Amino acid sequence: MLKNFWYAIEFSHAVERRPRKVTCLGQDFVVWRRRGGQVSVLSDLCVHRGGALSMGTLAGDDRIACPYHGWEYEPDGTCVKIPANPPGRGIPKKARVDAYPAVERYGLVWAYLGDLPEERRPPMPHFPEHDDPAFRAVYWETTIEANYERTMENVVDAAHTPFVHGTSFGNPDKPEIPDFEVTQGEWQAEADILLSPPPPKGLWSLLRSGPRPEHVVVTNGWYLPNIVKLHVRLPFGDLILYDHNIPLSQGRTQVKIVGYRNFFTGKWADGNAIKRIAKIFEQDRPVVESQRPELLPFDLSAELHLRSDALQVAYRRRRQQLIDQGWWVGGDDLVMGDVPRRQATVIASPARRDNPELARAWVHKSRGTDSTNGTGHPTGNAGGAGGAAAEAAGDLRGEHS
Ligand code: FES
Numbered sequence: 381m382l383k384n385f386w387y388a389i390e391f392s393h394a395v396e397r398r399p400r401k402v403t404c405l406g407q408d409f410v411v412w413r414r415r416g417g418q419v420s421v422l423s424d425l426c427v428h429r430g431g432a433l434s435m436g437t438l439a440g441d442d443r444i445a446c447p448y449h450g451w452e453y454e455p456d457g458t459c460v461k462i463p464a465n466p467p468g469r470g471i472p473k474k475a476r477v478d479a480y481p482a483v484e485r486y487g488l489v490w491a492y493l494g495d496l497p498e499e500r501r502p503p504m505p506h507f508p509e510h511d512d513p514a515f516r517a518v519y520w521e522t523t524i525e526a527n528y529e530r531t532m533e534n535v536v537d538a539a540h541t542p543f544v545h546g547t548s549f550g551n552p553d554k555p556e557i558p559d560f561e562v563t564q565g566e567w568q569a570e571a572d573i574l575l576s577p578p579p580p581k582g583l584w585s586l587l588r589s590g591p592r593p594e595h596v597v598v599t600n601g602w603y604l605p606n607i608v609k610l611h612v613r614l615p616f617g618d619l620i621l622y623d624h625n626i627p628l629s630q631g632r633t634q635v636k637i638v639g640y641r642n643f644f645t646g647k648w649a650d651g652n653a654i655k656r657i658a659k660i661f662e663q664d665r666p667v668v669e670s671q672r673p674e675l676l677p678f679d680l681s682a683e684l685h686l687r688s689d690a691l692q693v694a695y696r697r698r699r700q701q702l703i704d705q706g707w708w709v710g711g712d713d714l715v716m717g718d719v720p721r722r723q724a725t726v727i728a729s730p731a732r733r734d735n736p737e738l739a740r741a742w743v744h745k746s747r748g749t750d751s752t753n754g755t756g757h758p759t760g761n762a763g764g765a766g767g768a769a770a771e772a773a774g775d776l777r778g779e780h781s
């Protein structure tokens with residue numbers, strides 16, 4: 381799991397005033413909408429006794445009150461009220477939780493899960509279809525009992541379509557994948573791949589005109605840290621899916637899909653589009669859940685790769701660079717949920733660097749190894765926060781060696 385990226389953590393339409401728990405990178409967060417409409421994202425763990433802030437209530441304009449002893453936190457994570465304290469007693473500086481920068485884009489709430497200052501954060505991907513009036517979006521989500529990198533790789537893997545999807549998407553009579561070029565940038569990669577299409581069925585067959593083409597060009601791609609794109613050029617229009625593979629834990633993933641189409645753009649056809657997306661996904665589910673090892677190997681030679689696996693190989697190589705850079709959180713040895721743990725750890729937020737005087741005083745230790753100075757070399761004590769982060773990470777060290 382990679383920290384220091386923007387993650388889409390929830391659909392915008394699902395976030396209301398009421399605090400709500402979301403999970404990503406194996407950590408719980410509370411998200412709520414402020415009076416002015418902006419969204420806020422905090423670590424869900426109260427620093428007092430670990431109450432879940434998502435079970436709390438809103439207080440004042442924009443504060444969240446812990447359900448246990450009523451401590452009130454501002455959206456920036458500072459505690460401003462401790463009801464048990466007699467009047468006049470100060471609030472400890474350490475009474476604060478991590479707050480994560482949050483924005484809304486493409487119908488999703490995104491949170492920056494890391495502590496890098498703005499100028500060093502990787503960009504959010506660009507989805508041009510969202511603002512193009514020719515396209516209409518549908519939203520669908522599901523949870524799968526598989527590691528998020530397995531579900532990600534599945535989508536950019538063109539060679540499985542004739543076998544897993546039969547005639548609903550692939551063409552079992554034409555399973556060859558002609559060689560393709562991967563275009564890669566720092567944060568994404570994609571490739572145009574020729575697939576033999578099956579005949580359209582159901583509602584969409586109404587749009588069919590002329591003879592069936594020999595091939596359709598499918599664009600497959602990934603955007604770090606967890607998004608995959610599938611662009612299918614059908615004879616009658618474009619279908620573009622962006623899948624957000626949200627790691628709930630090592631072995632569970634929530635997949636949120638935004639699907640754009642520029643045909644049948646009426647609301648009446650939304651249900652049909654969602655049904656098709658869900659049907660394809662349900663064909664993938666049993667295969668992806670069956671993959672072993674459950675977690676994607678770190679060693680490239682642990683599995684056999686073909687030319688048609690070029691996008692996955694590009695992903696694994698890029699991921700290794702980021703691991704070497706210290707951006708990996710949670711390895712094989714990090715067990716979530718079913719083992720009692722005495723230490724609460726959270727992803728370090730930017731405030732840890734902004735408050736050097738608090739560097740060693742954060743109540744919740746930061747998870748993962750230290751961030752880097754951008755050169756790929758761990759800094760050890762960058763910005764004051766690094767030292768504490770590195771110390772706290774001691775129990776996770778060596779997880780990917
Ligand atoms: S646990 Fe949150 S106020 Fe006590």
Ligand SMILES: [Fe+2]
Pocket residue numbers: 534535540541544545660664
């Ligand atoms: Fe698939």
